[in-house]
Amino acid sequence: MKITNQIVIEKAKELGFDLIGFAKAELLEHESEKLNEWLERKFHSTMEYMQRHTDKRKDVKKILPEAKSVISLAVNYNTNHNHDNKNGHGKISRYAWGRDYHLILWDKLEILEEMLEQIDPQFKSISYVDTGPVMDKAWAVRAGIGWLGKHTNVITKELGSWVFLATIITNYDFEYSKPIEDFCGTCTACIDVCPTKAIVDEYVVDANRCISFLTIENKGEIPEKFKNDFDNWLFGCDVCQDVCPWNKKFSVITGIKEFEPHEKEIGLDNVLAMEPEEFKKKFETSPIKRAKLKGLMRNAQFLKSNSEQI
Ligand code: SF4
Numbered sequence: 315m316k317i318t319n320q321i322v323i324e325k326a327k328e329l330g331f332d333l334i335g336f337a338k339a340e341l342l343e344h345e346s347e348k349l350n351e352w353l354e355r356k357f358h359s360t361m362e363y364m365q366r367h368t369d370k371r372k373d374v375k376k377i378l379p380e381a382k383s384v385i386s387l388a389v390n391y392n393t394n395h396n397h398d399n400k401n402g403h404g405k406i407s408r409y410a411w412g413r414d415y416h417l418i419l420w421d422k423l424e425i426l427e428e429m430l431e432q433i434d435p436q437f438k439s440i441s442y443v444d445t446g447p448v449m450d451k452a453w454a455v456r457a458g459i460g461w462l463g464k465h466t467n468v469i470t471k472e473l474g475s476w477v478f479l480a481t482i483i484t485n486y487d488f489e490y491s492k493p494i495e496d497f498c499g500t501c502t503a504c505i506d507v508c509p510t511k512a513i514v515d516e517y518v519v520d521a522n523r524c525i526s527f528l529t530i531e532n533k534g535e536i537p538e539k540f541k542n543d544f545d546n547w548l549f550g551c552d553v554c555q556d557v558c559p560w561n562k563k564f565s566v567i568t569g570i571k572e573f574e575p576h577e578k579e580i581g582l583d584n585v586l587a588m589e590p591e592e593f594k595k596k597f598e599t600s601p602i603k604r605a606k607l608k609g610l611m612r613n614a615q616f617l618k619s620n621s622e623q624i
């Protein structure tokens with residue numbers, strides 16, 4: 315039986331995906347140029363992996379030679395909670411409050427791809443969640459899921475930007491979705507509010523200045539020049555998304571219970587006293603494990619040394 319857009323949408327929605335779009339598997343020419351400019355300006359900082367596989371990022375046929383379409387999927391992770399801003403605690407970014415989204419989305423993708431293969435054994439696919447040489451945001455934009463906000467997160471009209479993206483590259487033909495227009499307009503709220511001035515141009519984030527990078531992927535020290543700018547962010551940063559009018563007006567609460575918070579904030583002294591075994595146990599299925607205990611301790615130490623913490 316032939317797999318149609320409608321079949322994919324129905325099956326994906328059954329599994330908890332909120333938005334599904336379809337794009338033709340063409341070269342990402344313009345998006346690759348932008349990526350190269352960003353790399354040339356060294357805005358990727360120490361994320362050397364961003365320099366690798368640029369051919370695959372541009373051309374999904376280098377990943378799946380018979381690729382015809384890319385299916386982009388989004389899952390809402392917004393829960394009905396806020397930070398408590400407890401004294402002596404460091405804040406965790408919303409995306410890392412609950413179970414690791416990779417684990418949740420990988421499971422859903424596996425089931426979805428199996429379902430589609432059962433409908434038509436000719437269906438062939440390779441899927442990614444955030445890892446791998448795929449420009450997931452670019453595909454989400456091409457597939458009409460949303461537009462790229464000036465803070466460089468994808469914003470959807472239905473859910474705001476609190477969404478995780480998944481990407482399926484497939485050998486199958488579909489009807490293609492229309493990209494939607496950019497609704498940022500004259501707004502510059504995210505740029506104005508960024509505590510470290512990391513949004514250096516509209517749609518350009520310098521990772522060297524971004525709290526999200528500096529507290530998660532960064533392996534070195536946090537530069538002293540940002541002392542007092544971190545507003546108690548211990549892991550990631552939500553400031554540019556928190557102020558976005560699209561999140562203020564349109565975000566809705568997710569139905570996925572696994573995104574409910576385990577940790578929204580952690581006591582800085584608790585982090586500094588944490589043993590490796592405790593860290594491993596506590597964060598085994600959390601995105602926080604990515605920073606490793608060493609990184610989390612560095613962040614806690616940095617926040618403690620900020621003047622407002624003394
Ligand atoms: S995540 Fe935080 S530091 Fe990074 S661009 Fe957004 S507001 Fe700025």
Ligand code: SF4
Pocket residue numbers: 463464465466469497498499501502503504505554557558559560
């Ligand atoms: S805060 Fe304004 S400029 Fe920034 S992403 Fe949202 S709408 Fe766009």
